[in-house]
Amino acid sequence: MPMYEFRCEPCGQISSIYFRTVSDTPAIHCQYCGSEEVERILSSFASPLSEADQAAKLDPKYHKMVDAAVRKAPSTSHPDHYLRQMVPFSQSKE
Numbered sequence: 001m002p003m004y005e006f007r008c009e010p011c012g013q014i015s016s017i018y019f020r021t022v023s024d025t026p027a028i029h030c031q032y033c034g035s036e037e038v039e040r041i042l043s044s045f046a047s048p049l050s051e052a053d054q055a056a057k058l059d060p061k062y063h064k065m066v067d068a069a070v071r072k073a074p075s076t077s078h079p080d081h082y083l084r085q086m087v088p089f090s091q092s093k094e
Helices: 051-056 062-072 079-085
Strands: 003-008 014-018 038-041
């Protein structure tokens, strides 16, 4: 369903109107003052970014900040710390 935006000539308000199809052209009027003197304007749109584009937008210092945070973290916060303490059930004390 396409969405179009219209600016009302008399009051200047912008109305967003959804259409069922591109060829659908219902009577359009201002949602605020009811005037039929509206002009279609360009709408903004969203464009999803790929993961590569998102990574390119990261702060160049991001990786250094992550490395610094990992260095400051206690040794018990690393998953390998607990894995090294684990023993098979056959060797456990109980």
